[in-house]
Every structure is written in structure tokens, then in C-alpha cells.
Amino acid sequence: MNILRNLxxxxxxxxxxxxxxxxxxxxxxxxxxxxYLPFEKKKYERRHGYTPHYHTKGLLPRVKDDSVLPLxxxxxxxxxxxxxxxxxxxxxxxxxxxxxxxxIKPHMILKNxxxxxxxxxxxxxxxxxxxxxIFRHFRWLRPQKLRCFNRSRFYAIFSRNYNKLVRDxxxxxxxxxxxxxxxxxxxxxxxxxxxxxxxxxxxxxLFPKSTLDVSRILSYCSTRELPLVVxxxxxxxxxxxxxxxDEIILCMSxxxxxxxxxxxxxxxxxxxxxxxxxLEEFVGQHQYIMPYDLGxxxxxxxxxxxxxxxxxxxFIRYGSLHQNVLxxxxxxxxxxxxxxxxxxxxxxxxxxxxxxxxxxxxxxxxITKVIILCPPKPQYKVxxxxxxxxxxxxxxxxxxxKSKLGEFISAxxxxxxxxxxxxxxNLKLTPPFEANIxxxxxxxxxxxxxxxxxxxxxxxxxxADGIIKDGTYSSDIHVMNKLWALREGIPEALLKDGYxxxxxxxxxxxxxxxxxxxxxxxxxxxxxxxxxxFGHVGDFxxxxxxxxxxxxxxxxxxxxxxxxxxxxxxxxxxxxxHGLGQRKNNYIHLSxxxxxxxxxxxxxxxxxxxxxxxxxxxxxxxxxA
Amino acid sequence: xxxxxxxGCKRVIDYAVKIRVKPDKTGVVTDGVKHSMNPFxxxxxxxxxxxxxxxIASEVIAVSCGPSTxxxxxxxxxxxxxxxxxxxxxxPKDYSNxxxxxxxxxxxxxxxxxxxDVVIVGKQAIDDDANQTAQMTAAFLDWPQATFASKIEKxxxxxxxxxxxxxxxxxxxxxxxxVISSDLRLNEPRYATLPNIMKAKKKPIDKKKPVDLGVDLxxxxxxxxxEDPPVxxxxxxxxDVDELLAKLKExxxx
Numbered sequence: 001m002n003i004l005r006n007l008x009x010x011x012x013x014x015x016x017x018x019x020x021x022x023x024x025x026x027x028x029x030x031x032x033x034x035x036y037l038p039f040e041k042k043k044y045e046r047r048h049g050y051t052p053h054y055h056t057k058g059l060l061p062r063v064k065d066d067s068v069l070p071l072x073x074x075x076x077x078x079x080x081x082x083x084x085x086x087x088x089x090x091x092x093x094x095x096x097x098x099x100x101x102x103x104i105k106p107h108m109i110l111k112n113x114x115x116x117x118x119x120x121x122x123x124x125x126x127x128x129x130x131x132x133x134i135f136r137h138f139r140w141l142r143p144q145k146l147r148c149f150n151r152s153r154f155y156a157i158f159s160r161n162y163n164k165l166v167r168d169x170x171x172x173x174x175x176x177x178x179x180x181x182x183x184x185x186x187x188x189x190x191x192x193x194x195x196x197x198x199x200x201x202x203x204x205x206l207f208p209k210s211t212l213d214v215s216r217i218l219s220y221c222s223t224r225e226l227p228l229v230v231x232x233x234x235x236x237x238x239x240x241x242x243x244x245x246d247e248i249i250l251c252m253s254x255x256x257x258x259x260x261x262x263x264x265x266x267x268x269x270x271x272x273x274x275x276x277x278x279l280e281e282f283v284g285q286h287q288y289i290m291p292y293d294l295g296x297x298x299x300x301x302x303x304x305x306x307x308x309x310x311x312x313x314x315f316i317r318y319g320s321l322h323q324n325v326l327x328x329x330x331x332x333x334x335x336x337x338x339x340x341x342x343x344x345x346x347x348x349x350x351x352x353x354x355x356x357x358x359x360x361x362x363x364x365x366x367i368t369k370v371i372i373l374c375p376p377k378p379q380y381k382v383x384x385x386x387x388x389x390x391x392x393x394x395x396x397x398x399x400x401x402k403s404k405l406g407e408f409i410s411a412x413x414x415x416x417x418x419x420x421x422x423x424x425x426n427l428k429l430t431p432p433f434e435a436n437i438x439x440x441x442x443x444x445x446x447x448x449x450x451x452x453x454x455x456x457x458x459x460x461x462x463x464a465d466g467i468i469k470d471g472t473y474s475s476d477i478h479v480m481n482k483l484w485a486l487r488e489g490i491p492e493a494l495l496k497d498g499y500x501x502x503x504x505x506x507x508x509x510x511x512x513x514x515x516x517x518x519x520x521x522x523x524x525x526x527x528x529x530x531x532x533x534f535g536h537v538g539d540f541x542x543x544x545x546x547x548x549x550x551x552x553x554x555x556x557x558x559x560x561x562x563x564x565x566x567x568x569x570x571x572x573x574x575x576x577x578h579g580l581g582q583r584k585n586n587y588i589h590l591s592x593x594x595x596x597x598x599x600x601x602x603x604x605x606x607x608x609x610x611x612x613x614x615x616x617x618x619x620x621x622x623x624x625a
Numbered sequence: 626x627x628x629x630x631x632x633g634c635k636r637v638i639d640y641a642v643k644i645r646v647k648p649d650k651t652g653v654v655t656d657g658v659k660h661s662m663n664p665f666x667x668x669x670x671x672x673x674x675x676x677x678x679x680x681i682a683s684e685v686i687a688v689s690c691g692p693s694t695x696x697x698x699x700x701x702x703x704x705x706x707x708x709x710x711x712x713x714x715x716x717p718k719d720y721s722n723x724x725x726x727x728x729x730x731x732x733x734x735x736x737x738x739x740x741x742d743v744v745i746v747g748k749q750a751i752d753d754d755a756n757q758t759a760q761m762t763a764a765f766l767d768w769p770q771a772t773f774a775s776k777i778e779k780x781x782x783x784x785x786x787x788x789x790x791x792x793x794x795x796x797x798x799x800x801x802x803x804v805i806s807s808d809l810r811l812n813e814p815r816y817a818t819l820p821n822i823m824k825a826k827k828k829p830i831d832k833k834k835p836v837d838l839g840v841d842l843x844x845x846x847x848x849x850x851x852e853d854p855p856v857x858x859x860x861x862x863x864x865d866v867d868e869l870l871a872k873l874k875e876x877x878x879x
Contacts, residue, residue, distance in 0.1 A: 470818055
């Protein structure tokens with residue numbers, strides 16, 4: 001202000017008015033002068049609450065240090081230090097193969113890398129994964145492309161992570177096992193699965209005759225890193241027992257000795273290659289039965305049954321194999337024989353390791369011997385086929401039967417009209433009557449009079465309530481066989497339709513038949529020939545089947561994978577008794593939590609560190625091991 | 626004219642059971658073995674019931690000779706649709722010696738007593754394979770017989786029966802009353818339905834003794850020994866035709 005005044009004074013009061021005006025303006029602008037302010041004015045702050053991370057005021061602060069070179073100059077050459085750590089280890093792995101005895105491969109010493117990534121160069125693996133995404137996107141338009149690609153992908157993984165079978169290996173096996181136990185030609189029947197969908201290209205089948213043989217094979221394969229697949233009766237519906245690529249097939253069919261049977265306790269000890277039907281006949285002579293029964297009993301082997309935890313028809317009465325298998329002998333991946341042969345029903349000493357192998361689908365070890373508890377044979381058996389109006393009736397019958405005939409029920413099966421039509425059309429069998437839903441109930445007891453009395457009571461009430469529309473029962477063996485043939489013939493008859501989409505699921509009973517009705521509605525105007533279902537309703541297990549004349553991608557698109565998600569949402573299981581194998585292994589997350597799968601992987605790594613046992617089965621593919 | 630039909634049903638070891646011969650070779654093991662109705666008799670019962678359904682027959686009576694367990698078989702026949710059953714109670718001891726001739730005498734006597742027009746039996750029982758009962762019954766009654774029937778039709782006062790013979794099918798006409806034995810392809814037996822099984826439990830079963838019918842059960846044939854069929858010998862593999870010929874010559878077959 002003073003400066004201004006002086007300035008104006010020197011101009012000899014030239015403009016007094018101007019001065020006054022300026023003073024007046026300054027007077028108003030003076031914040032402290034409250035006299036003239038109409039309201040209190042706060043200081044305006046830009047971007048209140050925000051503190052910028054960059055320099056806001058003026059030029060950037062200058063560095064005072066003169067030693068820093070200006071940017072435009074060429075940096076001084078650093079003297080290389082050949083003895084720092086990075087330089088010192090550079091290329092050390094390149095020579096491992098040359099310097100060592102040839103056992104260690106560069107990919108083996110990679111750490112913190114998924115096992116399937118080891119041995120892939122650069123972004124080769126990434127390219128593969130990107131291709132997976134692309135082909136998955138086009139899976140309906142170009143299904144064959146995806147299938148071929150998947151196969152080549154597996155071959156890529158196999159060739160990098162496992163050694164190739166060479167002539168020396170075959171000669172070694174011939175030397176240790178004998179010529180009869182090695183087969184190298186005409187292997188189509190061993191490579192192809194029962195449904196003729198999956199086919200491997202193995203070139204070697206081994207037939208061990210004893211536990212020692214299995215142990216020798218495994219220890220050799222483990223040192224050579226040759227993958228193996230264990231094969232029993234090859235009746236798996238998820239292709240769990242056929243090779244994906246060129247794994248060695250370990251066929252257990254020559255290990256078929258029954259070792260001992262205790263007549264008082266019913267404890268059977270046998271080798272794992274025994275065929276179920278032979279065992280059934282053997283224990284039948286001693287008035288015992290096997291605790292489970294399957295449609296495939298003519299060819300399936302007990303080792304495979306245990307490894308897949310097969311359930312079948314007598315489940316409702318005798319429970320699963322977890323309850324009935326008392327002891328196992330298992331050969332581990334490195335050839336060690338693990339003896340878990342206890343014939344005691346009560347044995348609380350430490351972890352129950354045998355339970356791990358039951359249902360492991362051959363990924364943890366090879367089962368060579370089994371001790372199983374056989375229940376006594378019921379003297380009197382009745383098979384009853386009921387005709388019902390709806391699934392609701394079936395549920396009320398199930399409830400009634402459980403309360404009135406509970407202790408006698410040894411099988412409770414559901415067959416719907418479509419499934420019955422399959423048998424009628426393709427196998428020329430005749431059901432005794434027409435129905436919407438059939439219930440096939442097998443009852444067994446030692447006292448025929450008691451059973452007969454209870455059964456009469458049950459049937460009379462069922463007819464009086466109007467639940468049972470029609471029905472028949474018989475205790476004559478040939479009639480029972482005829483009735484069972486209606487149920488057991490369904491899988492065979494379905495295959496005669498052409499192509500069969502098979503699903504084996506567990507569902508809560510209130511959603512049990514809903515799935516079939518939903519799918520029937522969905523597939524109405526497609527090329528699907530039939531949508532049918534049958535199953536062990538007593539154990540909440542549904543076998544859901546769709547058939548078409550040949551493979552139709554359109555049909556498959558409508559079923560999979562929505563069906564799995566639907567089931568998972570309702571608390572069911574995507575695989576009830578067939579296991580996961582190589583068909584369903586990538587859907588495991590729908591039934592098991594992430595943590596559980598992690599533990600499965602760590603178990604797999606613990607039991608089989610080189611991952612040679614049944615690779616690509618049960619556990620999901622693209623997962624860090 | 627509606628006919629009264631008598632059907633014979635024998636209780637035999639179920640054909641799905643594996644037969645075991647007794648160690649002393651006097652017969653086969655029957656204790657604790659599942660029994661059911663002879664399949665040919667089942668066909669006979671089915672045919673009788675069908676005749677009733679076609680209104681050719683008015684009443685179907687099932688007969689079984691044997692120990693008290695034979696009643697199960699009769700219940701099955703009743704459940705399939707027979708109206709009435711007669712159980713000719715035979716002592717288990719006598720039953721082991723019972724032969725087709727005794728059964729034929731019993732059937733003949735019953736046919737006269739019950740004023741029967743048609744007797745239908747299975748062509749043979751699967752346990753002794755005798756194939757005699759129908760023929761002998763016809764002889765005792767002095768009635769015409771139509772054996773191995775594969776089709777039965779009513780033709781006025783007669784029955785037209787198609788038989789399976791070696792050269793093909795033979796159709797004969799028999800006067801009533803007559804005796805018929807059923808062959809395998811006559812029909813396919815039905816399943817007994819639940820309401821019928823329940824009804825069968827309330828249907829009457831008459832009990833009679835062979836003595837009441839005036840039949841003497843002393844055996845006419847003696848069983849010397851019962852033996853297992855010879856076990857099939859294991860085969861051998863040959864490499865080529867020459868070796869096969871050499872082997873056959875060695876065995877003296879060519």
C-alpha cells in the first residue's frame with residue numbers, strides 16, 4: 001500500500017480519484033477488516049483431503065551431488081564379476097546329464113513348478129493352455145478337434161514326464177517274470193474300455209502271479225519312471241482301468257487264488273484277481289455270500305471292486321466295502337509291500353490305512369490281497385416286482401417297506417417305464433405288467449414263515465391304500481432270475497440303442513426323480529431316443545441314461561456339464577458308485593471342496609512321488625501337484 | 626359245454642439249482658435245496674387257466690402228490706388261477722419210491738371221482754425225465770391222449786391239438802374226455818399277480834391219502850445207482866493241421 005502511495009505521490013497527485021478508488025478496493029479486500037464483509041468467507045481449498053504424491057510446487061528439487069552424471073552421457077562400463085552367484089551357477093544344469101550317470105534329467109530338478117510343466121520349454125505350455133481354451137470354446141462345433149487335441153496334450157505331458165518304454169525294459173520283464181507273463185502283441189482288448197469310447201495305445205501287458213512279482217514290477221518302473229495302469233475285469237464305466245497313453249498295463253487276472261476261508265467267522269482271504277462270481281460260488285458252498293453283488297460279477301475282479309469301492313445291489317443291507325473289507329495287502333509305488341492284513345473286525349491301532357486304498361482307483365498303490373467278511377447266506381429269498389403310478393408312490397412304498405420289512409430288504413431298485421421299454425425292445429423280455437414306475441425288492445431271511453407273514457401284511461396294506469397298482473412276487477429261483485433279468489439287462493440293452501450317455505449320481509430323495517423329468521422335458525425335441533433311469537433308490541443312487549442312434553454333440557451339450565452343476569447345487573454326488581476315472585476326473589470340484597482336493601494331491605505325492613500309478617485318473621488334470 | 630380240467634403239478638428241484646448226487650449214489654441231494662413247480666407242469670397250469678379265460682373250461686383243479694411241502698407248489702398253481710387244489714399226501718419215505726405208474730393211477734382215480742373232462746400234465750418232470758404219466762393215465766382211464774401239445778383249440782365236441790413231431794407239426798382231433806401233455810412251446814407261463822397270490826392263500830386245498838384212492842405205492846422199478854455225468858476232459862492246443870492229424874491218428878480216431 002505504501003509503495004503505491006509513494007508511487008502516486010511522485011506523480012504529483014495526478015490522479016487523486018484513482019488513488020482513492022484503489023484504497024477503497026484494498027479496504028474491501030482486506031480479510032481482517034470485518035467491518036465491510038457481508039458474510040464470513042472461508043479460505044477455499046482445492047481437492048480437500050487429497051495429498052498428491054507428486055511434487056506440486058515449482059520446479060523439482062535439484063540434487064546437489066556433483067558425482068551424478070548427466071543423463072545424456074554414456075554409462076561407464078562395469079567390470080564383469082565372473083564369481084558372483086548368478087554367474088557361477090549359470091548353465092550348471094546343462095551338464096547334469098553328461099556328468100551324471102544319465103538318471104537325472106534337467107526337468108527333474110525344477111522346483112516350485114507344476115509337475116506337468118516340468119520339461120516344457122519357454123512358453124510351450126502356455127501355448128497349449130491357450131489352445132485348450134480355444135478348443136473348449138469350439139467344443140460343440142468341432143468336438144473331434146478337441147478330442148484329438150486332448151489326446152496329443154496327454155501325449156506331450158507323458159513324453160516329457162515319463163520315460164519311454166524300450167526293448168530293454170521288455171527284456172527285463174521277460175527275465176524276471178517269465179515269458180508267459182509278458183504280452184506285447186494283440187493288445188486291443190486291453191487298451192479299449194468296456195463302452196468302446198476310450199482307447200489307449202499301450203504296447204506291454206504284464207501278468208503278475210504273486211505279490212513278489214508286483215513288487216518287482218513296481219520297483220523297476222519306479223526307478224525307470226515308467227507309468228502303469230492296473231487292470232482288473234475292465235468293467236469300469238469311467239475308463240479307469242485302460243491306459244490314456246502308452247502306460248504299461250498290469251493285468252491282475254492271473255492272481256486268482258483263494259487263499260483261505262474261515263467257516264465260523266465267514267472271513268475270506270484271496271488274491272485280488274479273483275472274479276466275483278467264482279468267489280460267490282466258493283463261499284456259497286459254505287453257506288455264505290459275498291457282501292456285495294454287481295451286474296458285472298461274471299468278469300469283475302475283487303481287487304478292482306475294492307479299488308473303486310464298488311457298491312452294487314446288496315449295499316442297502318450289508319453296507320459298503322469300507323465296512324466289509326477287513327484287511328488288504330498293497331504294493332506301494334516304489335515296490336514296498338504294505339501289509340495291512342488284519343482279520344480282526346475291531347482294530348483301533350493307529351490310522352486305518354486300508355481305508356485310503358479302498359476307492360483310490362489304483363492311484364495310491366496296487367492291491368494284491370484282500371480279506372473280506374462274508375455274511376451268512378439267507379435260507380429263504382423272495383423277489384417282488386411292484387407296479388406303481390408315480391415316483392411319489394415309490395417313496396411311500398420305500399418308507400413302508402423300511403418300517404415293515406426293514407431287516408429283510410437286501411435290494412430296493414427303481415426301474416422307470418422307459419428303462420423297461422429298453423429291455424422289452426432290445427432284449428425281447430416281457431415284463432409281467434405295465435407301469436409308470438417299477439419297484440424291484442429283494443427280501444431275504446432265514447425264517448420263511450416270519451417273512452411270509454410280514455410280506456402278506458405289507459402287500460395287503462399297500463393294495464388297500466391304493467399305492468400298489470399291481471405286482472408279483474415269487475420265491476422260485478427261476479422266476480426270481482427272470483425278474484432280476486429285467487433289471488440287470490438294462491445296461492446291456494441300452495448299448496444296443498447306439499450311443500449311450502451314462503450318468504451315475506447320488507441325489508436326495510426329494511430331487512431324485514426331478515432330474516429325469518427335467519431332462520426329459522429338455523431333450524424332447526432333440527435326437528435323443530430315450531431318457532431313462534433306474535437305480536438303487538434305497539441308497540439314493542440314480543443311474544440316469546440317455547441314448548441316441550449315434551453320438552450327437554447337440555444332445556451332450558444339453559446334458560453336460562449342467563447336470564453336474566444341478567446335482568451339486570442340490571447336495572448330490574456326481575459319481576455315486578462308478579468312480580471318476582478319466583471321464584469325470586475334472587468334475588471332482590463339484591463334489592469335493594478345494595481343501596479336500598489339496599489333501600488328496602498331497603497324499604498322492606506322499607504315496608507315489610514319481611506319479612507313475614494310474615496317471616490322469618481320478619485327480620483333475622491341470623492341477624499343481 | 627364247459628369242461629372241468631385236472632392239472633398235475635409236481636414239485637421238483639428248481640432248474641436254476643446245481644444238482645448234487647448223494648455220496649451213496651442212491652439219489653440226489655434234496656434237503657435244503659430250493660424246489661419249485663416242474664416247468665412243464667407250469668405250462669400245463671397256464672394252459673388250463675387260459676382255457677378257463679376263454680370260457681372253454683369251467684373249473685381248474687390242480688393236483689400234486691408228495692409230502693406236505695408240495696402244498697407250496699399247489700399255492701403257486703392257485704395263484705396262477707386254478708380254482709381248487711387236491712393234495713395227495715405221501716409219506717416222505719414212500720415218496721422216494723414213487724413212480725409215474727402210481728401217479729397215473731392216482732390221477733385216473735381222481736379224474737373219475739371229480740368228473741373231469743380234460744387232464745393236462747407236463748410232458749415230463751425235469752427230475753426223472755420219465756415222460757410216462759400222461760400216457761399211463763390215458764391207458765388207465767381208457768381215454769384218448771394228445772401228447773406234446775403245442776397248441777390246443779376247441780372244435781365242437783372235440784379238441785384240436787397241434788403236436789410237435791420230428792417232421793414238423795401234426796394236428797390231431799381228440800374226442801372228449803382226453804388226456805393232454807404239454808410241450809415247451811404251448812405257452813409262456815404268467816407271473817402270479819399280487820391280488821391272486823393273496824386270494825390263493827384263502828382257496829381250499831383238499832387233502833387225500835393214496836390209500837383212500839386205493840393206490841398201492843410199492844415200487845415197480847428199482848434204482849440201482851445214480852451218478853454224476855462224466856466231467857469233460859481238458860482240451861489241448863495244436864499248432865497246425867499236421868500236428869492235429871498226427872494227434873488224431875495217435876488216438877485212433879482217423
